[in-house]
Amino acid sequence: MIKALVFVCSVLATTVWAQESEWNKAFNVIWESRWQQSGIPMGAVRWPSESKSIKFSINKSASSSNANRAREAVNLITKVLDWKAIEVEEGNSEVQIEITIRHYKDDELRQAICHASPSWANWLYTKQKLSLSEQYAYRCVLHELMHAFGFPGHPQGDTVLSYFEGNQSSLKPMDEFLLKTWYSNDIKVGVSPFITVNELTQQWVLKHVPQPQQEAAAAAQIKWHQDMLKTMEDFATAKGEPPTILYRSGRISEEGVRAGRANIQGMLGAAYINGWTVDKDISKAARLLLMGAQAGNNGAAGILARHLTLDTWSKEDATASCQWLQTTPVATTKLNATVQQAALESKTCKSSLAP
Ligand SMILES: [Zn+2]
Numbered sequence: 001m002i003k004a005l006v007f008v009c010s011v012l013a014t015t016v017w018a019q020e021s022e023w024n025k026a027f028n029v030i031w032e033s034r035w036q037q038s039g040i041p042m043g044a045v046r047w048p049s050e051s052k053s054i055k056f057s058i059n060k061s062a063s064s065s066n067a068n069r070a071r072e073a074v075n076l077i078t079k080v081l082d083w084k085a086i087e088v089e090e091g092n093s094e095v096q097i098e099i100t101i102r103h104y105k106d107d108e109l110r111q112a113i114c115h116a117s118p119s120w121a122n123w124l125y126t127k128q129k130l131s132l133s134e135q136y137a138y139r140c141v142l143h144e145l146m147h148a149f150g151f152p153g154h155p156q157g158d159t160v161l162s163y164f165e166g167n168q169s170s171l172k173p174m175d176e177f178l179l180k181t182w183y184s185n186d187i188k189v190g191v192s193p194f195i196t197v198n199e200l201t202q203q204w205v206l207k208h209v210p211q212p213q214q215e216a217a218a219a220a221q222i223k224w225h226q227d228m229l230k231t232m233e234d235f236a237t238a239k240g241e242p243p244t245i246l247y248r249s250g251r252i253s254e255e256g257v258r259a260g261r262a263n264i265q266g267m268l269g270a271a272y273i274n275g276w277t278v279d280k281d282i283s284k285a286a287r288l289l290l291m292g293a294q295a296g297n298n299g300a301a302g303i304l305a306r307h308l309t310l311d312t313w314s315k316e317d318a319t320a321s322c323q324w325l326q327t328t329p330v331a332t333t334k335l336n337a338t339v340q341q342a343a344l345e346s347k348t349c350k351s352s353l354a355p
Contacts, residue, residue, distance in 0.1 A: 019213060020220045025157060026208070027201045027224045029174055032155035032245055034193050039246045039260035041193035041267070045118075046150040047096065047125045049183050053084040055096045062101035066137040070099050073141045076171055077149060080179045097128045097148055099141075104133035114140035116147040123189035125150075139168045146175060150182050156248060177204060191276075192267060198225055198277045229268075229278060236265045236288060258295065265292030266300030273307065286317040290324060298334040305335055305343040315352050322349035 034041045047054060056074050058067045071087065074097070078085040088095050104113065113136040119127045128148040132141055142160045154163050159174045171179075181187065181203045187196060201221050209217040231243050242257050252260070269289035272281045289307075292300030304321050307313060325344055330337050343349060 019216070023205070023209070023217050023220045024224055026174070026204055027221065027228075029155040029157035029159060030178070030200045030204060031197050031228060032157075032248065033151045033153040033159070033161055033178060034197060035153040035245060037152070037154070039252045039256045040263045041197075042152050043123065043193060044150075044187055044189045044191050044196045045120050045123050045125060046182055046187070046189060049083075052082065053086055054078060055086045055088050055092070055094055056099060057088050057090045057092055057095045057097075058099045059090050059101060062099075063134055066101045066132070066134055066141075069138050070101065070132070070141050073145055076142065077145055077179060080171065080176050081183050095127070096125070097130060097145075099130045099132065101132045101134055101137050104135060109133060109135065114144050116144045118148070142168055142171065146178075149179060151178055154248070177207065181207075192271060194229070194267065194271050194277045197228070201225065225277065229271075232264050233268060235261060236268050236291070262292050262295035262297040262300070265289070265295065266297040266303070269300055270303055273303065282313060283317050286313060286321060290321050293321075293333065294324065296334070301333050301335050302339065305339050308343040308348050309339075309346045311347045313348050315348070318348045319352040322352040325349070326353060 031041075036042050054074070058070055062070075071085075074085045090098075112131075113133045115131045117129045117131070118125060125148075130141075130144050130148060132144065146159075146161050151161055153161060155161055156163075157174065158172050159178075160168050160172060161175070178200070181200055184203075186199055186203055201224065202218075205214065205217045205221050234240050235243050235246075238261070242260070246252055246257065246260055265288045269285045269287075269292055270276065271278050272285035272288065274280070286304070289300045289304040293304055305325065308318060308321060308325075322344065325333065325340055326349075330340055333340055344353075
């Protein structure tokens with residue numbers, strides 16, 4: 001009897017473990033979909049969605065088979081979003097997604113076979129230029145369109161965003177989930193990548209996990225998010241190797257790793273100062289923001305200076321930052337001189353720097 005019970009329990013435990021590892025795989029795919037090739041996770045940028053439509057053009061010189069393939073691909077995406085795809089003439093000034101398909105020379109193919117180049121303002125896309133080679137357009141057009149709709153990453157998993165995915169002719173359930181959720185009210189443009197990944201993974205649990213396992217999956221999501229933050233924090237404070245996601249996200253150089261670290265320092269600092277998916281912790285925020293600022297992250301320097309001006313930091317938290325601002329010229333801090341001066345003249349910095 002005892003033996004039988006032990007057996008049952010271990011089978012149950014194995015099932016839960018297997019499910020949790022499946023859930024974590026999905027969470028990882030979602031997180032990796034947010035990472036740019038430069039090794040930096042992207043904030044929430046998307047197309048304006050009020051008109052529920054997108055205007056696209058295809059160059060007239062494209063082969064008709066690839067032009068049709070591109071049309072079909074745009075339609076696959078707009079169908080998921082319940083939007084209208086409006087094709088306009090090449091060169092039309094209102095075009096949003098400008099697709100150019102042409103024959104690439106061998107040396108161009110070595111560089112890139114397909115490419116998406118975004119422009120945006122106030123966290124909304126204004127244009128996406130898609131350059132596709134005639135030789136590979138049939139394989140990469142959906143992938144590039146996923147980039148064009150807001151997903152810069154290349155996750156390992158069952159999605160057309162994957163570098164290793166064989167079948168690129170239709171959207172996968174994960175792609176459809178990402179698109180639908182990205183253009184829902186659950187996602188706010190401009191917010192921290194930590195907030196967007198938390199929202200996306202929570203939504204994935206709600207939409208994909210059967211009711212009886214919802215509670216376990218919600219707990220797994222919380223644990224996954226905390227583990228992810230820990231990995232980012234270890235990277236930010238230079239403990240251990242850079243996270244694998246950094247290398248999986250693309251062409252990472254040493255310079256890229258440094259820039260990525262400075263960016264994560266700023267992102268974590270902002271999260272701790274505002275309580276974005278973490279408990280507020282000003283001391284930790286102050287340390288991370290200063291690290292980021294010293295490593296050339298201008299955004300981190302700006303947050304730091306503005307918060308010093310508010311006089312809400314303790315002397316203990318502020319001293320190192322005030323000293324840095326006092327001894328570093330604006331050419332290096334990359335701050336507006338008035339902003340830097342205001343921080344130095346704050347009560348906090350005056351008392352921190354007093355002999
Ligand atoms: Zn790509």
